[in-house]
Structures are given as C-alpha cells and as structure tokens.
Amino acid sequence: MDLSFLFDLTYLVSATLFVVGLKRLQSPATARQGNALAALAMLVAIVATLVENDVLSWTGILIGMTVGSLIGALAARMVKMTDMPQMVGIFNAFGGGASALVAGAEFVRIQQMGAPMATSTGLSIGLGSLIGAVTFTGSFVAFGKLQGLISGNPITFPLQKTFNALLFLAALALGAGLSGAFALGGLTPLTVFMVFIGISLLLGALLVIPIGGADMPVVISLLNSYSGLAAAAAGFVVGNMVLIISGALVGAAGLILTIAMCKAMNRSLANVAFGTFGGESATAQVASGDKPVRSIDAEQAAMVLAYAQSVVVVPGYGLAVAQAQHELRKVMEILEERGVDVKYAIHPVAGRMPGHMNVLLAEADVPYDKLFDLDEINDDFQRTDVVLVVGANDVVNPESRSPQSVIAGMPILDVDRAKNCIIMKRSLSPGFAGIDNPLFYLDGTMMFFGDAKVSMSDLAREVREA
Amino acid sequence: MDLSFLFDLTYLVSATLFVVGLKRLQSPATARQGNALAALAMLVAIVATLVENDVLSWTGILIGMTVGSLIGALAARMVKMTDMPQMVGIFNAFGGGASALVAGAEFVRIQQMGAPMATSTGLSIGLGSLIGAVTFTGSFVAFGKLQGLISGNPITFPLQKTFNALLFLAALALGAGLSGAFALGGLTPLTVFMVFIGISLLLGALLVIPIGGADMPVVISLLNSYSGLAAAAAGFVVGNMVLIISGALVGAAGLILTIAMCKAMNRSLANVAFGTFGGESATAQVASGDKPVRSIDAEQAAMVLAYAQSVVVVPGYGLAVAQAQHELRKVMEILEERGVDVKYAIHPVAGRMPGHMNVLLAEADVPYDKLFDLDEINDDFQRTDVVLVVGANDVVNPESRSPQSVIAGMPILDVDRAKNCIIMKRSLSPGFAGIDNPLFYLDGTMMFFGDAKVSMSDLAREVREA
Amino acid sequence: MGEMVVGLYVFVLAALAGSEVISKVPPTLHTPLMSGANAISGIAVIGALVISAQANTPIVQILGVVAIAMAMVNVVGGFMVTDRMLQMFKKK
C-alpha cells in the first residue's frame, strides 16, 4: 500500500463527511453539527492536499489562505441577520470565481508547457471557466439587487432574449474551439480564452439582470448549484475526486433546493433558470392594492410554532365556518407534548353569537382552564412568541384603535404586540365589519392562506414532523 | 471517444436505473414500476457485458442463462404466497453462490495463467468467495428452517460460539495466505483455496443453525446484504463498476432493512448477525400461554386500512378510557377522503353505561348516520375488508356463542367473519366479563398493542402517509 | 488513482445513496423490498459472464456457466417474485 492510496482514502473520508454533514442539515436539532462536520471535511481535504502536493512555494498559498479566511470571517461576523441572503450571494460569487480561476490557471499552465490538450481536459476547463464566470458575475448582480445597489425591479431591454442566446452560442463555439474541435484562425489560444471568459462574465450578469428582486433567493440557490458544478468541473481539471464529489453534491443539492423554492413560490424552474429567455417577473407576495403581505405554508408555520415557547390561539368565526375545531385542538396537543405553552384567547364577540367559541371549543374538548378572556390575556401578548389567529379578523383589527373606524372603541385582542403572528384565513377579504385589517401587513405577520380545516390538518402533519 | 467509453456510459445508466428502481420501491404506488426498472437495469448491464466482451464460446453462456432463467421463472410462478420468504432465501443462496464461483473461477484462471496475484486482487477474491460461500449455505439453512425441512428451533451444541470463532479465524488466515500475506507450506494454492471455500461453506451453515425460526426473515435480509457485498467483491475481482455499484446498493439496503426489521422485532442487530456467538432466540410473537398472536405496528395497520375498500369500526370501553374518540374520528376522516367506506358498529352494551359510545362519538362529532347497531351491521361483516376494534373486548368475543361461557347468549358483533380484524388494546387482558377472547388468536386478527389514544395518533400520521 | 481506490470510491458512494434511498421505505414494503434487492444482487451474473467470456480453460468455463445459471435463477426468479408480491399492493 503506497502513500497515494492513503491520500485517496483521506479524500474519501472527507467526501463522506460532506454527505453526512449535509444529511444532518435535515433537522434543526442536528443542523449545527452537520455544518461543523462539513467544515471539518473541508479542513481534512485542504490539509491532505497540502501534504500530498510538493508545494513549490508556500508564500503565495499562505497569503492567499490567510487573506481569504480573514475576509470571510469578518464578513460573516459583521453581517446583519437580515442581510444573510446577500451575503450568501457574494460568498457564492467568490466560490464560482475561484473555480473559474482554477480552470483558467490550468489552461495557462498547459499552454505554457506547450503540450497538446486532451479533449476531455479541454472540455473540463471550458465548462469550469464558463460556469464559474457566470456564477461570479451572476452572484454579484444578485447581491447588488438584494442590497439595493441595483434596482430590484427586473431590468429589461429590447431583444434581450435573442442577445443572451447569441452570447451563449458564442461562448459555446469559442469553448469548442479551445477544446480543439476546430481551428481558431490566427488568434492565440490565450486571446480566445480571454474573450471566452469575458463573454461568460457578461452572460452571468445579463442572466440575472432581468429577474425581479423577489425571485433573488431562488436565483442565488440556482447560482449556488452552478458554483457546485463549476467546482466539479475544476475537479475534472485537476483530477481530484473530492472536488468532483462535493461539487456534484452541491450541484444536486442546489438544484433540488431551487426546485423546492420554485414550488413554494409557485414558479416554474425554467422560468427562473432561463430568466433571460423569459424575462418576466413574479412576486412571492400576495398584494392587496399595493401593500405586500408575507405568505407562508404549513411547513413553515409548523416550524415557527414548534420552536416557540409560548403560543396563543385566537379563534374566530372562520374556525366555526371551517369546523376546524377538532384539528385545532389536535395541533395544540402536539405542541403541548413538545413543551410549548398553549393558551386560547377568546374575544367576547368572536363568532356570530355570544359564546360561539365556547360551544365550538367545548365540542372539541379543549379544557376550560386553557381559555382566557380579553382582560386576562391582553397583557400576555407581548411575552408571547407566536399568536395563531384562526379565522378571526375584526376581533384582532388594530384599526379599532383609531376613532374614525366603524369598529372604533371595540376592545380587541392585541395580537400585534406579539413577536410573531400567523393568520389562517382563505384570503385577504374582510370580516363581519367589512373593513380591511392593517394587521395583515405588519412585519411580524405571516398569512397562512386556505380553508382553516385543510390548513390545520396540514399543520398537524407538519408539526408532528418538525 | 472510443467504444469503451460508450460501454462505461451504458453501465452508468444501468447503475443509475438500479438506484431509481430501488427508490420507487418506497411507496406501494410506484413499487411495481421500480421493480421493472431494476429488471431493465439488469438487462441493460447483461447485454452491454455480452457485447463488450469477446465471447470465446457462446454455448456455455447461452446454456447457463437459459437454464437459470427457466428455473427462476418456474420457481417464481409456482411458489405459494405464504412461501415467499423461503423462496427469497433460496434465490439469495444462488446469488451468493454465483459470486463465490466468479471469485473462484478468477482464482483458477489466474493460477492457470501462472501470473503472480496482486494483493488487491487476492483480497477481492478472498472476500468474494468467503462472503459468497457463507451466503450460499446460510441461505440454504434459512430456507430449510422456514420450509420445515430443518427444525425451526435454534439448534445448539456445546462450545458452538468458540468453534464458530475458530472457523472464522481459520478462514481469515487461509484467505490472507492466499492473498500472498505469507507462505502456505507445501500445499498448492488450489488446495488451500478448496479448504478455504469448504470452511466458508461450513461457517455459513453454522452461523444460521442456532437461530430460531422466528428470526429467519431478519437472517434472510442480512444474508441478502451479504450477497450484495459478495457481488461487489466480484465486481472488484473482474473490475466492473456496475457490479460494484449495485453490490454496494444491495449491501447497504440489506443492512438498513435488517436494522429496521430488528427494531420492529425489538432485537439488536448484533444479536442476529452474530447469532453464532449469541445463540439465544426470540420470537416476534407475544404469546398468552402457548397461543400465538400476530402483533402489528401503526405503519402496518395504516397500510392495511388505507388499502381497504370498507372499514367498520367497533368502539368499546377502552376507547372511552383512552379518550381517543377525537383521534379515531380523524383517522376515519382521512380514510374517507381516500375513498374508503367507513361505518361504526355500536354494540348495545359497549362501554359501561347505556349509550356510552353515543356520548363519546357525539363528542367527537361523528355523524349519526355512520352509526349502525348490531342488527343493522352484523350481516355486513363478511363483506367488510377490515374491522378496527378499538378497546372493545366482550362485545366481540365469539366465546359468547358457546353455551358454557359466562357471556353465553349475549349477542356479539360478528367481527370474526370479516377478512381482517385489527384490535387496538393495551394487552391481552380480558374485559368486563373477565374471560379470554379467542378472537385474538384467529388467523385474520392483528393485535395493535398500546393505549388507544397513542396508537390512534400514530395511526393518523401513518395513514396520511400511506 | 488505482482501480482499487476508484472501486472503493464508487462503492462508498453507492452505499451512501443506497442507504438514503432505503431508509424511507415503510415496513409493509420490507418484504418486497428485500426481495427486489435480492434480485439485484443477482448482478453477479455480470461477473460470471465476464469470466465465461474470457474463460481460458474448461474448468473456468464450467465454473462460469454454473455461476451464470445460478445468478440467473436469482435474477429472473427474484424480479418475478417481487412483482407478484407487489401486485397485492395495487390500489383499487
């Protein structure tokens, strides 16, 4: 057994750690550990590479590693939580850029050696630098859009699709030429390569420019997948298995994620991936007039609820209409089993007759001592992690505090004081009093649209699995 | 691009098809298709192999393939459904045997060529033939036990563990010798190999002999995993990727399955895998006195219910004690959404007061028109796919038909006439009348042990996913 | 990289993929799954074919043919039995 075998084994361990690490990201309980495992895998791979290769000059390598690490660590430390998506975008740009550079460097190295290039090597270099470059500029544009440096609106110009398509074909042709498929006239390969890279960079920017700000998270996810592919291509270039494996992992993971996110936003993948050729834009937000609301699905609601410490349920007429009382009780029971503190806040005029909610909840066997009336609970809301409003509307409408409103003077449940508020109803339509509800448009509010019975059933399933 | 590249691609396609095929086996809806895909993958691999290799003589190959296929097809056609596990066992034996033979043949071939054997090749051959041979005899013994040819009881003899351990060490030593780790005295390698094989075969039989009949399905699953490993080893021997991949797939799948089955039977893997060293036996059956009952879990119950056309629920006192009425209604609602016809059969004296079940089910909002009394429903049972008895006992006790019983003359719900009957209760203890219930020991009866509320919650989750 | 190492990489990755795929199968499908996996393990037929095709002596040839026959029993029988089991799961 020679040394190279040992190195190969080490790389295999590293690759396996990547897979295991990603797997641990499946559940919030193990996710941090998973991330740490992946970082460990990276460390193992780096150390093995350094030991395996006869390093000609350590200076450059050490400088590169130190500078990169410092920048990365500082950026990661200082970024605000709300800026996370952009940050991921920009990191991604660097990853893609690095892959492109690796491919480029290898190209230069082979050129300088003057050796003829194998088709397969040419292919790898071409793909690596193309995808890497697209990722690089694409990610930067996405970053700019999210950060507000570039307008979040889709930017379009005439014949955009055609132009992009032509650019793409040109890149392909040049790439093929470089790989030796045909002669390149009098141009030196290096020149051709520079043009090729230039076109790729341009393409990356142009692909992302026409996509709207709301779609950016999907775009970043897709670019993430690209950067994985670029890394895999780099792996082919330098013939390193761990690169190929982790590149493929990220490529596949990114793709699956992108598809999942598209589904959640009701967009087709083609729509986002080939934004160029489409150029339309959509928004993940359901808007009433011009005010945007945040809409979530059962899985997200379940996660918010399951990781809360205290939950207050505000039932309203919609709960009765949907006859979702049994499902509601079920969900709350599961939460209680998980240690969440659950209360029900009953507004005196919720529903359509005095005591409507009492009848409903008694039917579902909700214990009396979990029901609290307005006076008892209103002070609790600010200490409540999540309020779940089920088919209630007027009774949680902060509009009542303004004297001009038709419901002025009606005391309401102050759910807007809670940290988060999930509202289950079918649409943004008003309740009994027929007026719009500003609560829906608050920052901490999440709308969970759908018939309450159906939504609640879905929620039960998801909460159990969360 | 040369031809060999094409072949390699074909093998890759075949390997991918295997993975996809296995994946489809995850759900009953796609399972058949998955099996077909796997079969297609196999065909692709076989054809590619035949085309790729310069076949010296087709006769042998054709004879082998025809004979094998015919035997396999005939056996698969004629086997009774109840004999499936044995059949799988014997097929497995052949698979393992084939791998061992491949390894053996390669050994012979290399010997005949007189070429020195690389360590890695030696290792592959050793592992392949060892594991293959163990699988071969082990599977045959398992088959014999299940078929009743060998006593289902664990067969033990003094110092069994020590003997097996020694055998195993001997095999290892011989294997190492063959791989060239040390000299083998005056013996020809072929002789040593024959001894090695002999020991391996003996080991396989001895490993399975001491394991009880009830554990056989687990053993077969484990041997299945072994045969996958053997195939992978054969893959290393002949240097074929598709063999390695599918062998690894089967090896991993078999292991995971074995672990899952062990869990379901409350056994540890070590306990079964190294049965030799343990020698104890367990039974999957909960026995009262000497009568065995069939015990199932939520997942299995869900599958039985979800694929039924008609379900009748028989609630009893235990439903009230567990206060599981809401969960029950939920499960039935899900089934109804899936198109299952659901009825509730209410025995006049179920529970502990007149109308007990009515109060309970009214609380859970079960519509009146789904409730049927004894006279209305008793004729329906023989046309019912599954009866779900929830915490009822006396009211479904067929003992009442015998005049000596203390409950003689009490009319009962004739659930024993239904095709399948799932009984949810915590144990085999009797109900109000204090007498044993022969229903529990019938063939069509499945006991789902546990508190009805907990069981029903689990069932709800599983039914939704079934 | 040597054949052996490459094989190892492929083996590990396939095993990872295999265990991921299987870990989601419900118990009711365990028996068909076991049976299906068993059929796949008949892939040894490929090895047997390779050996037979390149057989340089009668003894290897015979061993190869027997191996082919045995593996084919596993393959054909395995897939067919699995299919029969799965027919029972058909949703009406």
Added chain:
Amino acid sequence: MGEMVVGLYVFVLAALAGSEVISKVPPTLHTPLMSGANAISGIAVIGALVISAQANTPIVQILGVVAIAMAMVNVVGGFMVTDRMLQMFKKK
C-alpha cells in the same frame, strides 16, 4: 477506465446521494442549507491549492493565489454564516 469516466461515475453517484439527502429538508431550513451548500462549493480551494502548488510560472502562481483567497472567503465565510443562522434554531 479513463480518469474521465471514473470522474463521471463518481459525479453521478454523488449527485444521486446529494439529491436524496436534500429532498427531505424542510423549507425553514432552506436558507441555512443553501448557505451550507454554498460553503461546500468553496471546495474549489482544493483545485486552487493543487494549481498553486504546482505553478510553473508567476502568472499561474498569481492566478492560483487569487483563486485560493477567493475560495477561502467562500469557505470560511460560508461556514460561519451558516452557523450563525443555525444558532437561531436551537431548541430551548
């Protein structure tokens, strides 16, 4: 088998394993997952290291060092940001 084919095998298997592993992640974890995967894609650092180590000319050397720096930003920043996000999910 050629390097290329071997790479392809490994690539396909890894992709299969990757998609299996990811397909079970709940939406709330999508962002950290994306971020974690993004950090992994900084694996390009390995390529950069190999190139730098074997750099035969200054230009390759420079390209390599820049590539290393960029990749390290991705790696270190990516893992750290992911960790910060995941801290929010800690179950009390």
Added chain:
Amino acid sequence: MKVAVLGETSPDESRVAIVPSTVREMAKAGLEITVVAGAGIGSHYPDEEYREAGATVAPDAASALQGAAIVLKVQPPTAEEVAQLPSGCRLVSLLSPLTNADLVESLANADVTAFALELIPRISRAQSMDVLSSQATVAGYKAVLMGADELSKFLPMFMTAAGTIRPGKALVLGAGVAGLQAIATAKRLGARVEAFDVRVAVKEQVESLGAKFLETEDEVTAEGEGGYAKELSEEQHQRELELIADHIKDADLVITTAQIPGRPAPLLITEEMVDSMRPGSVIVDLASESGGNCAVTEMATTVVRNGVKVIGPVNLPGDVPVHASQMFSKNVVTFLKEMLDEGELTLDFENEVIDATCVSHGGEVRK
C-alpha cells in the same frame, strides 16, 4: 297464546308495558296481544297504533284478562288487580319483592306465577331484559335536564360581550347506571363534573366520561354483590361525608343516585351541607323514593332551603314516557322470549334468569 297488556292505574305512571312497535315483534313470535283501551295514552301511543300493529284492544281490564296466559304491567298490581288475574296465569311486572312481601304472598295465593323484573340477574345475557338499567338511564338523563332547567344559572361557559361566565359545576353522587348517565348529560351541557361512588371500578368509568372522580385519602369502598354496593361502615361513612362537604360548597347542580338494594338510601348530604351551598343551586335526589340521599329531600316535592332547591322526584322515567316505555317494552319482550320455546310456554328453573325472577309459582312464594 293470549297476552294481556294492562293499563297503569296509578296517576303518577304514564308509561305502558308494551308499545306498538314491540307488539309486532311479539305477534311474529306467535303471541296474541290484547291491550286495554287507553293503556298507551299516557305515553302517547294511541289505541289506533296498537291495532295497526296487530293487537286487539279490549274495552277494559276484565275482558283483556279473560283467558290470558301472560299478563304484562309496569307497576305492581293493586289488590283489585290481583283479584282479577286468571288463576294459573303468568304476571310479568315490577313487583318491589324485597319491600313488598304481602303482594308476593297474595299473588301466590291467587295461583299466579309472578316474575319480578327487578330481580333480573346482572349477567351479560340478561342485559337486554334489565329494566332497572334501562329506566335508570332515563332517570339519569332526565334528572340533569330537570335540574338544569330549575337552576338560576347557566351550566356552560360563556365568554361574551356582557362578560365571562364560568362553567357551572355538577356533582354526581353515586355513579351507577343513572349516575353515569347524569355525568354524561351534564358534560354535554358544558358543566364541569365531579363524581363519587363507593365502588372502586367506578373511578375509571367516571373518568372515561371526562369527569373528575373524587377521592378520599383513605379509601372508601363498599363493593356489594352483582355490581351493587353495600352499606358503609360508620367510619367510612363519616369520611365520605367530609369529602362531600368539601366539594358540595361550590357545586351548582347536585345529582344523587346512591342506592343499596333492599336498604334505605344512604345519607350523603346533611342539612349543613345544603346551607353551605350558594343560593340558586339545585339538588336532584334520585333516591327520594327510598328515603333520599339528602336530609332535606321530601319525596315528590321541591323544598327550597336557603335559596337551594332540593327536588325529590318520583318516577322520573315516567316523565319521558315515549322512550322509557319503548325501552321497558323491549326488555319485557326479550324476557318473554326466555320462557317461550317454539311458541310454547316453558318454565325452566334451570334457567338462571327465570329462576332469579320468579317470585311465586304453584301457589307458593319462591323466595
């Protein structure tokens, strides 16, 4: 074979022994049924319906009894009725045999083979003949409705614009058949329910209805025979009273059902306990006919003490006559089938049910 169904003569009794729907069932079993005119009026079953079901309607008891082999009634017959019974006939009815030895004697003298429905043994097979159970079911339901109607308060919880009203508390003492039904009905109406009984098996049953079972520190148990209770020791009784005193203070509706067969009902609620309750509360004492579980109870009237209404109802099942009669009738028919063999009368004292219920035969008192 002629079966005579008599009307009830007591003004308190509105039930009837056989309702039209069971007449049909009996006719199928080969019996000829004659009903005294107007027998079903009290429970809203007009003669018309009996005729339609296949019965003969006789103008009076005398003509109905003529040649009758079996005579059916709800309440024990009066002396005059006994005199009218044809000698050798069989009488099936409630007879209060444990407390009414004279009646049994007179039936024996009249050579009537009499079956007391109270004595149906509590075995599985006989559940469908058990009139005590079926009528106690009615009583338990009705007691809560009556009590809730008399209450000056709500039972359910109400959270309304006019304030929050906490759910009322119901206390059920004695959780046999009637008590359990009372618990279920009070739960239906939204009350919080607490219950107590001296038999241990009852705890689980009470909880299976979602109510709370009250427990003393030291056990208070008095398991009797056949599912009934027996009397408590003095010390245990004292402990029980303390427990009740503790919980009755904030009860809005109290239902008592405690009985011991053949003995006066145990005293569970003292006058002081009644005084400790809030005005506007209600006690319904189902044991009033056997002396009452409450010291204040007076049979057949409502006593108001300190704002607390103590109701001593008589014959509650008679207040739900339509369904009480239907259930009674179903019980009687099932019992009759016990002594019919292919349409012929039999008298098999090996049969546990026949043996246990038959109190007079061949001119002799049997127990």
Added chain:
Amino acid sequence: MKVAVLGETSPDESRVAIVPSTVREMAKAGLEITVVAGAGIGSHYPDEEYREAGATVAPDAASALQGAAIVLKVQPPTAEEVAQLPSGCRLVSLLSPLTNADLVESLANADVTAFALELIPRISRAQSMDVLSSQATVAGYKAVLMGADELSKFLPMFMTAAGTIRPGKALVLGAGVAGLQAIATAKRLGARVEAFDVRVAVKEQVESLGAKFLETEDEVTAEGEGGYAKELSEEQHQRELELIADHIKDADLVITTAQIPGRPAPLLITEEMVDSMRPGSVIVDLASESGGNCAVTEMATTVVRNGVKVIGPVNLPGDVPVHASQMFSKNVVTFLKEMLDEGELTLDFENEVIDATCVSHGGEVRK
C-alpha cells in the same frame, strides 16, 4: 354622584339591574351606589353582598331615589315609579319605546332624561352594552332546556341493550341571537338540528354551528336594517310556510324566535302544522310576548293540542336570574361609562350610542 338601583316590582321579574360584582366596578369609576333593600333577592344576590361590594342599602325606593343622579332598573317603571323619580335625573332601563309611547311621554313630563336600552345601536363598539343580545342569549339557552325537559322523549341518540333510540330532531325558526344559541344548546344535547331564517347571512352561521339550514327552491329573504329582518311579502311568506310545514312533521322540539322590531311576530306555525306533529312533541315560542310565531301559542301558559305542548314563555331570562342579571348589569355599567368623563356626567348627542338611546331629555320626547 349617586346612583340608585331600584328593585323590580313585577312579580314575573326576578332579575336585578346591577349585581354586586359590578357595584365594585362602578365604585371604582367614582359612583356611589344605593340599592333598594331586597332588590337582588329574586336573583339570589342578598343585600349583604351589595354592602360588601360597597353599596348603600336603602330601606325603600323613596330613600334610594333621594338625590339620585342616575336611576337604574330592568323593566320599564310603573306610573307610580315615574312619579317618584327626582326631576332632572337620568333613567337607564328597558322602556319598550316603540310600543309604549305613553311611558316615554310621562318621563319627558317628569323631566327625566331617559335612556331605552332596547335602542342600543348594533355597532361593534356597543356590543358590550347590548342587553337585547345578552338577554336573547339567555333566552335561547333556556328555551331548549325547558323544551327538552317538557319533552316526552330523549333528544340524544341511545344505542342500548333495550334497543336503539334515534336522535330527536329540533327545528329552530329564526336564527338571530336567541335562535343561534338555541341551535348550539340543542346540538349540545345531541339533537339533529334544522333551522330557518329569512336573512341570507344566517345560513353560514347556522352551518358554523353544525346544524342544517333549510332552503326553499326560490329564495325567501327579507334583510332589514341594523341586522334585523323586515316583514316578508305575502308570496314569500306562503313559501316559507310550505317549507316549515314540510319539516315540522317529524320535529320533536321546535323553538321559534322570529321577530321584526316594532311589528307583531310573523306567523310561522299554523294549527294544521301543530296537528301534523307527533304527540309528545314540544314547541317553545320565544315570540309569545309579541304575538307568537305559532297560531296555538298563548302567552304565559302551555297549551296542549293533540298531544303537542305549545309553550308561550314570558321573560325567559328571568328564569336564569343569576347570570341574566350579571350580564344585564355588565351591559348597563358599560353603557354608563359612555356618559361619564372622569367621574363627571356628560350628555354628548354626537355620541351615536347616547343619541340613539336617549328617548326623553329636557322635558321633551326625543323620538
């Protein structure tokens, strides 16, 4: 500022305008409360409790009224009571202003600023003052309890050894506040419930309680103002009657609550319909005070026709005095707060609630 709480003089009225628990709330708002001795007795609130809550107990109305700025009552005052009211004081009570113009006139003449609680507008803010709603809630609950208690049958389903008893059917006509509560209570008791109303919004509300809404082929609707109904056209009324006739035949318990403000109650049940019902059934007519929804209804008595009991209750909330008074009291206090500003009396006719309810002020009748 002195607030006088008068006792009710009508023998039918057991409620009281203010209960001890709200006395406390009022005292906090700076009011001095004087209660006439014995005012709370009918609803089980002894004078003692008022004193504990901080009220003065005056021996009679005259001394209570002395110097009172605000006078509270449940029922409209009698002529004598009006005579006793201090001039310039404010009276808050039910006044039946739409049907009792004389009373309003006399109040104006006595220079009383009178507020009729019936006129509280149905706006969101005023829901907590709406006595019609709170008392209708009580009435709807009570009507079902009363009806179920009078019924000769079970309402819930029973599957017992003595046969299966199908659930009873309740029919609720008019599903306003009282009707919805009746539906909920009947559902609680296990009845199958059907309901009908002429306002379209009600269908969803009825269904939200798990009951069935009856529909005609052609629509029958008569949406009025402020959530109330108006009278139907003759043709629509005919269609409604047909629908009811169809569904009343097999109803066991019928609750009617249909009202049109200021008009006699619509006739929904004819004599023939009553005759079509099974004997032993019950009709509770909550509209009896305004003429009744049933042709057979007689106010304040129970008519038995053909075995069907038709109950015409008066002042049902008064039968649940403890909680009815509590809710009434809460409504009144919330209303009072509308005209208090930092403990000072105000009279702001810009205030929709004050404006709508004030029927006399400054010697003038306001509407």
